[in-house]
Amino acid sequence: MDAYLGSKLSALRAQNLFRDPADAAARDVVAATAARLEVPFLDASSNDYLGLAGRRPGNVSRETSPQVGAGASRLVNGGRPEHTALERALADWVKLPEALLFTSGFAANVGTVSALAAEESVVISDQLNHASLIDGCRLARAQVLVVPHLDLAALESALSAARAVPVRWVVTESYFSMDGDGPDLAALRALCDRHRAFLVVDEAHALGVFGPGGAGRCAEQGIVPDVLVGTLGKAVGSQGAFVAGSSTLRTFLWNRARSFVFSTAPSPELCARTLEQVRLVREGDADREKLHHLCSALRQALAERSVPVLASSFGPIVPVVLGTAERALRVADALRAVGILAQPIRPPTVPEGTARLRLTVSTRFTENDVGRLADAVARACAE
Numbered sequence: 001m002d003a004y005l006g007s008k009l010s011a012l013r014a015q016n017l018f019r020d021p022a023d024a025a026a027r028d029v030v031a032a033t034a035a036r037l038e039v040p041f042l043d044a045s046s047n048d049y050l051g052l053a054g055r056r057p058g059n060v061s062r063e064t065s066p067q068v069g070a071g072a073s074r075l076v077n078g079g080r081p082e083h084t085a086l087e088r089a090l091a092d093w094v095k096l097p098e099a100l101l102f103t104s105g106f107a108a109n110v111g112t113v114s115a116l117a118a119e120e121s122v123v124i125s126d127q128l129n130h131a132s133l134i135d136g137c138r139l140a141r142a143q144v145l146v147v148p149h150l151d152l153a154a155l156e157s158a159l160s161a162a163r164a165v166p167v168r169w170v171v172t173e174s175y176f177s178m179d180g181d182g183p184d185l186a187a188l189r190a191l192c193d194r195h196r197a198f199l200v201v202d203e204a205h206a207l208g209v210f211g212p213g214g215a216g217r218c219a220e221q222g223i224v225p226d227v228l229v230g231t232l233g234k235a236v237g238s239q240g241a242f243v244a245g246s247s248t249l250r251t252f253l254w255n256r257a258r259s260f261v262f263s264t265a266p267s268p269e270l271c272a273r274t275l276e277q278v279r280l281v282r283e284g285d286a287d288r289e290k291l292h293h294l295c296s297a298l299r300q301a302l303a304e305r306s307v308p309v310l311a312s313s314f315g316p317i318v319p320v321v322l323g324t325a326e327r328a329l330r331v332a333d334a335l336r337a338v339g340i341l342a343q344p345i346r347p348p349t350v351p352e353g354t355a356r357l358r359l360t361v362s363t364r365f366t367e368n369d370v371g372r373l374a375d376a377v378a379r380a381c382a383e
Contacts, residue, residue: 016325017346027341034339042369044335044359045343049209049316050287051364052237052277070265075254078265086271087242089278094203094215094228096244100253101271103263105204105231106132108241110139111259112227113171113200115252117142121167124158124197126150126183128176131349133202137171149176150183150312152191159195168197174217175206178350178358179310180317182206182217189223201225208235209291209315213282236281238274240266287363291316294370295361301374307381310356318359319345320377328355334380340373 012018027043034041046053072078083101091099102108113136117123121142125133128149137144145162147154155170162168170192175182185201192199203216207230211220214235218225227249231241243253253260295316302309302318310319322328328344335342335357346355357377365373 016329017348026336026343030336030339030341033336037339039339039372040369042340042373043362043364044373045341046360046362047205047234048237048364049235049291049360049362050237050281050284051362052235052280055237055280067268069267072265073261073263074265075261080265080268080271082268082271082275083265086275086278089275090230090242091244093213093278093282094207094230094244095219096224096228096246098247098250099242099244100250100257100260101266102241102243102257102260103266104239105130105202105229105233105241106135107259107263108229108231108243109133109202110136111257112229112243112253113137113169114139114258115256116140116198116200116227117144117169118167120165121169122162122165123169123171124155124162125171126173126176128179129171129173130177130202130204133171133173142167142169149179150181152184152187155188156191156195159191159197163195168195169200170197171200171202173202173204175203175210175315175317177205177317178319178345178356180313180315180319181310182314185218185221185223185225189225192226198226200227200229202229204229204231204241205234205317207231208281208284209288214284214288215282232274232277236274236277238277239270240274291361291363294363294365294367297367297370298359298361298374301370302377305374305378307374307378316361318361320357320359320381321354322356322381323353325355328357330383331357331377331380334383335376338376340376342373342377 031041070078087099087101109132117140119141123137123142124145125137126149127146145158147158172183201218206217208214210217228244232238298318299309313319325346332344342357342359345358
């Protein structure tokens with residue numbers, strides 16, 4: 001077996017697509033480099049947009065939730081009051097009737113899409129949807145149509161072509177994790193209503209960052225999706241995910257979403273702490289204002305240094321497309337050498353020929369950090 005798998009790994013290395021498990025320690029390695037150079041360590045690769053992941057909630061005591069593990073799935077006997085309290089808070093946050101916790105964003109998307117899209121359905125999916133949505137489509141028993149990225153005309157054509165199919169699902173992210181762009185959700189909602197289709201929106205990277213109280217881009221644009229997926233491991237700074245929608249949707253997923261049914265429930269202690277994190281995010285308008293100011297400052301600084309940023313992008317994801325995987329690795333290594341962590345994103349995560357630095361902005365940054373990052377990226381790209 002090892003010889004067979006080794007040959008596969010060798011092929012990845014030859015294409016500059018190998019992911020080294022040692023890279024999991026990259027943050028510590030680059031932080032040590034920054035300390036040696038006597039400069040601040042700058043993490044431009046994390047999804048911790050509001051800087052909450054390293055902040056321990058101050059008013060959650062051990063007595064609040066003494067049970068670390070749930071011990072079983074929710075359907076067996078793993079349900080705890082902490083799960084219910086967090087689900088109620090999440091539903092209130094996104095202004096939908098109910099929510100259901102999942103162990104991860106991947107589990108939420110795979111479980112939800114594969115459960116909803118039955119034989120009598122068609123799923124229309126954006127070309128750049130996350131791997132978890134793609135895998136959910138692959139596991140579904142429905143017909144799947146993939147439409148070009150953010151192409152409303154192509155989506156309408158697909159909906160028209162599928163008008164004879166009894167059930168139609170439109171699946172999209174609200175803020176795309178690699179391109180840093182997003183759809184016109186109001187137009188999507190209108191299209192779905194016109195064609196009697198259901199709208200599934202993954203708010204993974206938008207939740208906490210956009211909208212009133214950080215409730216996401218659906219709330220920002222004033223639309224209500226039929227199914228909303230949110231994650232807790234990005235701006236919320238915790239772990240896990242949820243699906244929000246009607247009471248009937250929650251009950252259906254409770255029964256049919258295999259990634260929920262057959263998974264041990266999330267840690268009750270973590271849920272109690274996450275409840276406090278959600279409160280901090282909802283009350284964090286000043287943090288969101290700071291974040292968006294830093295995002296604009298970084299884009300302006302990169303433009304002044306002639307570093308091309310994907311024009312359609314906005315918000316805290318700032319993609320610098322470099323082309324080849326080899327070049328992306330080289331630029332990332334140059335940044336590491338000066339105490340900056342910015343991970344290279346390569347195929348198959350992004351299409352061939354579009355390897356990139358995916359810079360992410362956090363409220364942990366200062367104005368000086370933005371200028372230093374822009375200078376370092378410009379130098380690395382010029383080498």
